Structure formats: structure tokens, C-alpha cells
Amino acid sequence: MKNRLNRVLSIGLVASMSMGLLAACGSGGNAQPKAQEPAKGTDTKAAAKPFEGKKLTIVLANHPWGDAIKALLPQFEEKTGMKVDVQSFFEDQLSQKLTVQFTAGSATPDVFMYRPLQEAKLYYKNGWIAPLDEYAKKDADYDLADYSKASISTVTVDGKLSGIPTITEQHILYYRKDLLEKAGIPVPKTMDELEAAAKKLNDPKNEMYGFVARGQRSALVTQVGSFMYSEGADFMKDGKATINTPEAIKGMTIYTNLLKNYGPPGVLNMSWPQAIGVFAQGKAAFFADANSIYKNAIDPEKSKVADKVGYAQFPAGSKGSQPYNVTSWGLAMNSKAANKDAAWEFIKWATSKEITLQTQNKGNPGARLSVWDKPEGIAAFPKEWAAVAKEEQKGGVDHSLPPVNNVGEARDIIGAVVQKALTGEDIKAAADQANKDFQALIDKENGK
Structure with a gap:
């Protein structure tokens, strides 16, 4: 009985070894190794989603x-x-x-x-x-x-x-395609061309105005900036206020003249909703503001000129087209x-x-x-x-507001320059005073 049991065990061992060799050699030696089990303690789900x-x-x-x-x-x-x-x-x-x-x-x-x-x-x-x-x-x-x-x-x-x-968002020029086409006016590419076109299309007696934009003290600052940049100016440089430089005053003057000479009544109280509202009601030939608000001009439920709106790059000043981007x-x-x-x-x-x-x-x-x-x-x-x-998107200026901590106070100081000019005050005198006030704000923030 003992000898018989030994023979059975021997045969089983040989068979196991033979099967192991066959598995290793396979058919032409192409057998794939058995996949390894994950190590104990490894969570494959956590590995795939580490923030599970x-x-x-x-x-x-x-x-x-x-x-x-x-x-x-x-x-x-x-x-x-x-x-x-x-x-x-x-x-x-x-x-x-x-x-x-x-x-x-x-x-x-x-x-x-x-x-x-x-x-x-x-x-x-x-x-x-x-x-x-x-x-x-x-x-x-x-x-x-x-x-x-x-x-x-x-x-x-x-x-x-x-x-x-x-x-x-970028600063662009909205325009009435039908009005320009009827008058034979090309889309303005420069500030001079914009002013000439606004003047030609301005017809206050029939409630048609050449240009509309923000005139509200704080709100206008983001918009007048592009006019300043396009003349080679900025709000400040190296910690110094620069809103009374000749270039800054020129940019603000262009903006002021467009609103003063060709803008609608009540412009002093207009932020973007009011300004684009005038344009959407068909009462302005040009509107300059952020491209992000364009739907207000082409929504048939809000606009009487929804199918007549055109878009153009910001007009170039003496230093080219430099809108905020x-x-x-x-x-x-x-x-x-x-x-x-x-x-x-x-x-x-x-x-x-x-x-x-x-x-x-x-x-x-x-x-x-x-x-x-x-x-x-x-x-x-x-x-x-x-x-x-x-x-x-390819160019432009990376800010539409002065880069200070107290943006609200800075906007009020700078916006006052345009508002004073709109009401007939001397723009240079207003800019000189605003520059002093703005410099005081900058110095205060810098602990001076």
C-alpha cells in the first residue's frame, strides 16, 4: 500500500513539472505571463482617482x-x-x-x-x-x-x-452699417476718421447722434483709457501719476470732444447700459465700449437696429490702435x-x-x-x-483701470477730469489737479 502511494505521488509530481514546462514554453514560446496581483494595501481605484x-x-x-x-x-x-x-x-x-x-x-x-x-x-x-x-x-x-x-x-x-x-474683453467700435453705407462713409480706422464720420452723421434735430459712450464719472475711466493708450499715455508709470502729460490730455480731449460735440443729452449720467441703450434704440451712429456687451445691441427684443450693427477694431491714435485687452x-x-x-x-x-x-x-x-x-x-x-x-487678442493693453489697490477712489479722481471738461472747465487745469490727487493716493498706498 505504501509503495503504491509513493508511485502515485511521483506520477503527480512529474505531471505538474511537465505542465509547468509546457506553460513556460507554450506554442512557440509566446505565452503571456500571468498578470501580477496588486500588492497588498494598494487601492487601484485611488490610484486612478487620487482625489476620490x-x-x-x-x-x-x-x-x-x-x-x-x-x-x-x-x-x-x-x-x-x-x-x-x-x-x-x-x-x-x-x-x-x-x-x-x-x-x-x-x-x-x-x-x-x-x-x-x-x-x-x-x-x-x-x-x-x-x-x-x-x-x-x-x-x-x-x-x-x-x-x-x-x-x-x-x-x-x-x-x-x-x-x-x-x-x-476688448475695447471695440460698434457702428451702424446702414448709416455708413447710405452716407458713403468707410468704417473709421483712425481717431480723425471717427470724429469726421461722427460729425457728418450727427443730426440732433432728428435725435440722431454721431457718437455715444460712457460719461458717468467712475464708469468712463475704463473707456477713456484706450484713447489715452492710443496717444502713448497711461494712468501711471513707475509709481508716478501721469494723467496730466500732453499725451494723456490729448487722449482725454478726443474722448471729451466726441461726447460733447456729437453725444446725446444726459451723457454725464451714462454708464454702459444707458449708452448702449441709446445705440440700440437707433439714436447713435457709433458706440465705443467693451465687446462683451454686444448682445444688448443685437437682441431683437432690446434693439431696434439688431440687424444693422457692425463691429470694428478700436480706431488708431497717433501711437496706433491700443485698446485695452x-x-x-x-x-x-x-x-x-x-x-x-x-x-x-x-x-x-x-x-x-x-x-x-x-x-x-x-x-x-x-x-x-x-x-x-x-x-x-x-x-x-x-x-x-x-x-x-x-x-x-493679439495685442492691446493689459489693464483698463489704474493698477492700484483702491481702484474706486482712483476712478473717481480720473473720471472727474473728463466730466469737468464736458461741463466747460479747462481740461489741463482739471488734469493737473487730478494728477496731484492721484499721486497722493499712490503715495499713501506705498506708505509714503
């Missing part, structure tokens, strides 16, 4: 871009395994909420929409914003170089990236966010080429040049508008 189970708090503005992102959030949550809590506020409410929470040292929100022109410098100075340079540059696929130069410059503070651009909205990271890598994952996704294309298809003009180069990237916009926006 994390939660982010995102604060957005009540803005079309924010609406577009909220609709796409399920894609992000599925891709990353994260959950996103979204809160939305109107602009002023948003600024107030962020200021209160950041002042208190809150770690939430992790990511937030902000207005770089008004808030980047102040937020960065207060330590509320986490610089994104290392995040944006370490991932070659993210392609930071795909952003327009001016858009990145707008969100850069003290050489650091304070956020990522989401919405851009800015990031009006961006995404930033809370410097006290508990999980900055997770927060960046959201920013990276929301500002990727793929998502930018989707949000731009909803009518939100982004800053990625590659998206502007795609036919589907401009499909949501009027053809002529898109051509002008794409061209102006």
Missing part, C-alpha cells in the same frame, strides 16, 4: 461663464471622484463675501471667481491668493503659453500668477485652502482647452488662442465680431 472622496467649495459670480461651468460639473466629479459645493453671488455680494471670509482666515472657498482689474492687487497684497505659477507651469499638457499675453499679464501681480483667465474674470485659489492640489485640479479642468471650448461655445469669450483658432470656437459669435475679437 475629497470635497471642494467653489464660489462663482452670477455670470454666464459660471452658469456654463455649473452645467459641466458632473463631468468633473465623475472624472476625479470629488464632490463640488457651488455657491453663486452677484458681483458686489461676491466681493463682500470673499473679503469677510478671507479677513477671518477661512479655508473656504477653495476656489473662487474674481475680477483681476479690481481685486487681484488687493487680494494678493493681503495674502488671500495662492500663486499658481508652479501649478500652471509644471504640467506641459496644460499649455500656459496658449493664453494670450495680455490676459496673463492682467492676472499677474508682482511677477506672480494670481489666477487663471476665464473671460476676456484684459481678463475681466478669472479663477483663483484661496491661500489657506486645505488641499491645494485638489483645488488646482478643479482650476486646471475648468480652464483646460476642452472646457474652454465648451464654455466659449456658450458665448463666453475666453483667453486660449487655440480655441479662437478653431471654427467651433467662434461659432457662437457674430462673424464680424469674432474676427475683431480674435485680432485684438
